[in-house]
Amino acid sequence: MEITQGLLRAVQQGPDAPATVFMGRTRTWAESAERIARLAGALRGLGVRPGDRAAILSANSDIYHEFMFAACWIGAAFVPVNTRWSVAEIAFSLEDAGTAVLLVDENFASAVPDLRKQAPVLNHVLVDGDDSGPDGAPSVEELIAGSEPVADVRHGDDALAAIFYTGGTTGVPKGVMLSHDNLIVSALGSMASGHWIQPGATYLHTAPMFHAADISGWVAVNLVGGTHVFAPRFDAGAVARMIEEHRITDAILVPTMIQMLVDSPEAAHADMSSLQRLLYGGSPISEALIERTTARLPGTRLTQAYAMTEMSPVITLLGPEEHHDPLLRRSGGRAAPHVEMRIVDEDDNDLPPGATGQIVARGGGRMLGYWNRPKETAEALANGWMHTGDAGYLDDDGYLFVVDRVKDMIISGGENVYSTEVENALATHSGVGMCAVIGVPDQRWGERVHAVVLPAGGVRATEEELRRHVRERIAGYKVPRSFEFVESMPLSGAGKILKRELRDRHWNHQERHVS
Template identity: 60%
Template sequence: MYLTQSLHRARQQNPDRIATICGARVRTVGESVDRIARFGGALRELGVGAGDRVAYLGLNSDRYHEYLFAVPWIGGVVNPVNTRWSAAEIAYSLIDSATEVLLVDDAFIDKAPALRDRVPHLSTVIHTGDGPLPDGALSYEDLIDGTPPVPDTRTGGDALLGLFYTGGTTGEPKGVMISHTNLVTSGLGALSTGFTATPGGRVLHAAPMFHMADIAMWTIGNLAGSTHVMIPSFTAAAALEAMAAHRVTDTLLVPTMIQMLVDFASGGTAAGIEHDTGSMRHFLYGASPISETVLERARALFPAAEFAQAYGMTELSPITTLLSPSDHDEPALRRAAGRAVPHAEVRVVDDADIEVPRGTVGEIVARGDHVMLGYWNKPEDSRRALRGGWMHTGDGGFMDERGYVFVVDRIKDMIITGGENVYSIEVENALAKHPAVAACAVIGLPDDRWGERVHAVVVPKSGVRVEIEELRAHCKDLIAGYKVPRSMDLAESLPLSGAGKILKRELRDRLSNV
């Protein structure tokens, strides 16, 4: 399997079909493939070879689509950058991956000088925006215009396709190594269920394209022969407008975004504004179950659409279970994560990796050709996560007699806020660097808008005064904004076990009931 196969099939069968819609730019399959082959040639002339990493820091666009294809076209490795990260986090990922070429759009080009200073081996910055060309950067469009197309290397199989950095349980981001086979397997398996995309339809990219979830939807769309419709980032107004203007059929969102859609639409309806939502056929959502209230409101707003929940993680490329549209009609299943997709095998095991009886809580593990190759430069973490040939998700859950998986806890002490994963240790490490902090603990608390919010309990050093806003500002310099605690308490002490371990469950129980 190789990622670019879908390009050749599309060019052979439907060269005049619209491939991408991004604002006023509309490109056919033939035009898109030609640009991809030319940009691949430009990267090769810049010294990018097989296995070399090329990063992209930018909002959703047709140029992101071209990048995701052009890099593997010449055998390179994509390295999408989380746009919500701080400069320090971005620099770490570029240094760790030894990335020498970075694409940056208008929204983030002001970060380029600082990244050059922090990443000495960053030799080339390519500007993918429409604004003025910054000093020291190369023009993306000039590179395409000035370079002849090169043949596709058709790199595939177990060759490394991409590095996708996630937060780490040690507080250090980890580069998840995903192969061509991993991503294409996941896409084919998800598409085969019939729950994810409309053949020949139109996929809206409103979730961030750097995220593995949207890259999965992009892959599914490529396999289904879809047209990709991009908006720079999610807002309810922009998403609804794009759905109506371009007759979008399919999209992937997190429940928080779906709630924002229905809230926005309700406000418009109250003011006499109608939203044309009749083209929508598939909503794929993930990160957490959807509430019954939001589901019913969404079904009313999108009467022709079906809703399916995907469960997985970056390490699983990322889909491993699906809760089908018909499953949503059974109230007892609405809190489930679904059943194994065709390309995956799923179990729930105990500490000895022995499968537990149905209904018993253990760790959710998975295997199949969608499971990552491992973590970049972290062989011990890779061995631990992939022991016995199974990906250990770190999620606690159980499986019922029909094979439905229910997630009940996160062993990795992870918070999911607005669809983004936040590891508590990352936030705790940032807080601990403030000179006034003696101890701290970070937990997730229920939140009506974000699902969970990041909450910190901080014990100041004896005799030292510190303001909560000062601590928040300190964190913003070190970690991404969505990881910064939305709420915080100052305390005299933290609850400890007999072994001196912070009892986070006690904190959660106490604060959830406040």
């Protein structure tokens, strides 16, 4: 199948139905398809060919939707760029992917000169809007108006559709290559559970569209010819009003967002009865928050997903009924309809129920591999299974309980933070002799980034100095929220910092050791 198949079906079966709603602007499926065909023609005129990469750095919008479709329309792959990254991180991903074309919205137009310097691979920069951008960068509207529509090349199946950049254990992001089939199978599998988008859905894009989780929702809505409503950013009051105004049926939120939504004054007065399905992930949800959510949204069915970009992204689902069982609520659910999952030892041998090992998975959503990283790809996909880097166990009924991370990653507010990236930035400060970055429990964010620092030569930098130093090098959400200064580090015989000992001090009294 092709990503564009859903668009073509929607035009055939409901050309006048609303496809996108953004900032008071509604476009039908027929209007959307016409604009996409013209934008595809414009990209082709700029030299984009099948197999090329076209990136977008933007808040959620209807243009985001059109740009991704336009890239697929001419056989290119779209590259959603993390809007929270520093310019250096963004430039690295553009250079790494060999991205010749970048679309930016008004929020990032000022970064274009620096991006051009740091990512010389960029041949063309486009801006979202009616007017030209920095250095005469053409606007999307100018290009659409001045280009002829082109035919859909119908690239699909195992062809590359998108590259999503994630953090890396080596300290630099790596591109996850997902095919058309990867994205479509994962969306269909989630829908087949009955707990996700169904025909007639109106879906709210409030999770950032540079995440594979939201793109999974985008694909699902396209498959059923539903309606996309775009929120440029998460704001609890605005989300409550949008649910009421547009009769939203489906949304993805991380628990932190759910908490902000149900506790907001606007939610107390908004009619959110249309919201049928709410998918969450990234961290477990507390019983207290479930109770508040159920009280505020009594007709909304909660589903938890254990997911990762490399699986496009869904691996397991915990359905609404299972949320009523206190034990199951601490699990990640069972394998989604399109996924096969196992728990294995260090030699990839199956472990019995109750035994803890690494979680591995496969199925139609399993990634093609990491862009230009054959060694990491071979390790991750050993024996044909995606090695998640998470440790867990299955009960007798196949419910997954995640207990730890094999790979050194923190999930804070739904964002993945690799400890190595933070440690590399922190270690360049002259006042840091040795450091370790771990995730510790946080009521609001699930986990927060916590730095354990052994000062260099008795010189102790302040927390604010270290935060400022790190923020200059990596994205703000990766900067440690808390610090701990120590006189010694627990070390293995090989001289490696024993992070498990550092983590245990914070997690020993928690029900679940990772979020």
